[in-house]
Each structure stands twice: as structure tokens, then as C-alpha cells.
Ligand SMILES: C[S@@+](CC[C@H](N)C(=O)[O-])C[C@H]1O[C@@H](n2cnc3c(N)ncnc32)[C@H](O)[C@@H]1O
Ligand SMILES: [Zn+2]
């Protein structure tokens with residue numbers, strides 16, 4: 001399958017990514033030591049360029065950030081006093097906790113930052129081969145309150161599809177995100193949400209699970225991997241549901257899925273009445289809905305456990321009331 005965003009080879013199933021994890025960002029024996037540039041040093045005092053390794057062709061992260069800063073300075077978007085931190089947040093295309101600064105190959109990095117223009121973003125893509133996409137950072141993307149609509153960041157150039165690797169007691173999953181439309185939640189070593197699922201598993205709760213605000217599907221799919229017999233994934237926001245569908249495909253073997261059926265099409269933007277978009281069968285019966293969690297149980301069967309993972313500070317009382325038909329509600 002080609003990348004649904006750009007048509008290139010950004011998408012790979014879990015089986016092709018997970019076995020290679022150890023070597024993704026490693027140095028070869030010819031790589032020079034990491035330059036470890038001071039992140040608060042002004043551009044004017046930094047080296048002009050740092051060479052890529054001639055053997056493996058990778059670049060240290062600092063070299064890539066320095067090249068991006070150079071382009072931004074040339075476009076008049078930064079000046080000689082700006083430092084590497086001013087560039088923005090580097091998001092590795094395959095994300096998992098690293099104990100070292102990564103070395104980057106071609107199209108291994110998406111950059112999310114403020115004060116970018118389309119012309120500068122195109123130029124970054126042309127001149128810095130390690131960058132696969134440039135996102136203008138305007139907000140936390142997604143739906144906090146359906147009445148107030150949805151927020152998105154802007155993909156200025158390239159592709160914004162990246163994945164995070166979620167590691168747990170039950171095994172590993174790969175979760176794709178179209179990152180200009182889905183909030184960033186980089187996997188941390190401590191992974192509190194995954195630890196919570198492991199605890200619920202030990203309590204025997206992961207049987208019939210509803211992931212009511214599923215985003216790209218992280219928690220619900222992890223419950224399926226943990227052996228739940230039925231999982232309902234629901235989100236109001238079309239990009240989240242499109243990511244869930246991609247993640248069902250990407251983790252098909254891990255989740256022992258035999259068949260995925262596409263039932264109704266997704267609704268652009270926000271959907272109110274829940275619609276059953278897809279159903280997967282195999283080791284776990286998985287249903288994917290797009291709709292308001294407040295209305296979900298007019299269509300879907302309740303579970304013994306309902307997970308409510310909203311944005312920090314979002315009000316959930318009404319949603320919790322609407323989910324009271326489930327035996328237990330856990331706010332994540
Ligand atoms: C914090 S995110 C979920 C993150 C997700 N559990 C994960 O681990 O990747 C909250 C999600 O709730 C969704 N949302 C907000 N209000 C909703 C509602 N009333 N019904 C359904 N989904 C809603 C948003 O679209 C967003 O994807
Ligand atoms: Zn792509």
C-alpha cells in the first residue's frame with residue numbers, strides 16, 4: 001500500500017517496521033561522533049554545515065536542524081541571533097523512546113514549527129533530504145469541544161504521516177498519525193497510559209472494551225492486542241477514524257485480524273450521529289464508529305469497560321453520564 005497522504009512509501013505494516021527498530025537511528029562505524037551543538041547558541045556562532053556520513057549517508061539530528069535554520073535565515077524568517085531551538089520540534093518519522101540523539105536517513109524527520117512560510121517549507125524539503133514534511137504549528141489539533149469545531153495545523157510541504165511504536169506487556173503496536181491533524185503524543189519510556197492498560201489487564205477488565213475517544217486508536221487497539229474479545233473504537237473526528245482504519249491494516253497480523261469490512265463512509269470533519277465505519281473480525285471483534293460519544297450507545301453495545309481519554313482540561317461529565325451503561329468507566 002502506498003502512503004494515503006503523499007502516495008510515496010511512507011506506509012509500511014508493523015511486520016516490516018518492528019523487527020528493524022533497533023537499527024533505525026543508529027550510527028555506522030564510519031559515522032563521526034555526534035556534534036552535540038549547544039541548542040541555545042546563536043546561529044551566527046554555529047558551524048556553517050555538518051557533514052553527513054559518507055558511508056551510511058545519515059546525518060546527526062543537529063546537522064539537520066542546522067540546515068533547516070540556515071534555510072529559515074535565508075528566507076528572513078529567523079536571524080543570526082536565533083538558535084537551534086527556534087526551529088521547532090523535530091518529530092522522527094518512526095517514533096519510540098531513544099537513549100541517544102538519532103542519526104537520520106532520507107525522509108526520516110517531520111518538523112513542526114512556528115513562523116514558517118510555504119516557500120521556505122518547499123525549500124527545506126528540496127535542500128534537506130532528511131526532512132519529509134514541514135508543519136506550521138498553530139494549535140493542538142483535534143476536537144476539544146464539538147460545538148466549537150475542530151482545529152488543524154497546516155502541512156506546508158511534503159507529507160505528515162508518521163507512526164509511533166507502542167511497547168507493552170502484550171507486545172508492540174504501530175500507530176500511524178497524520179500529524180498535522182492529530183495531537184502529538186510521543187511515546188515515553190514511562191508510558192503512563194499503557195501502564196494503566198496493563199493494570200486493567202491484571203484486574204481482568206480487558207474483555208469488552210469501549211475506547212470512546214479513540215483518536216488514532218492507540219488504547220483500543222492495545223486492548224485488542226491484550227486479548228480483549230470485543231473492542232469498540234469511537235471518535236467524532238474524521239482524520240482520527242481514517243487513522244484508526246490505517247492502523248487496523250498496519251497491525252493486522254499483530255492483532256490476528258482475518259477480515260476487515262468497510263461498512264459506511266466517514267463524514268468529513270465532525271460527525272454527530274455515530275456511524276459504523278468498519279468492522280474487523282478474528283481474534284477480537286473490533287467495531288469502528290465515527291460519532292459523538294454522547295450518542296454512541298444508541299448504536300453500539302456497551303462494554304464492561306469504557307475508556308475516556310480526553311484532552312487535558314476538557315469537560316467529561318456529560319460523556320461519563322452517557323457511558324453509564326458500561327459496567328466501569330475509566331478516565332485516562
Ligand atoms: C486526547 S485525544 C484521544 C487520544 C487517544 N486515546 C490516543 O491515545 O491516541 C481525544 C479525542 O477525543 C475526540 N473527541 C472529542 N470530543 C468527542 C466527542 N464528544 N465524541 C467523540 N470523540 C470526541 C477528539 O477528536 C480526540 O481524538
Ligand atoms: Zn507520505
Ligand SMILES: [Zn+2]
Pocket residue numbers: 027028029030031032053054055056057058
Ligand atoms: Zn555512518
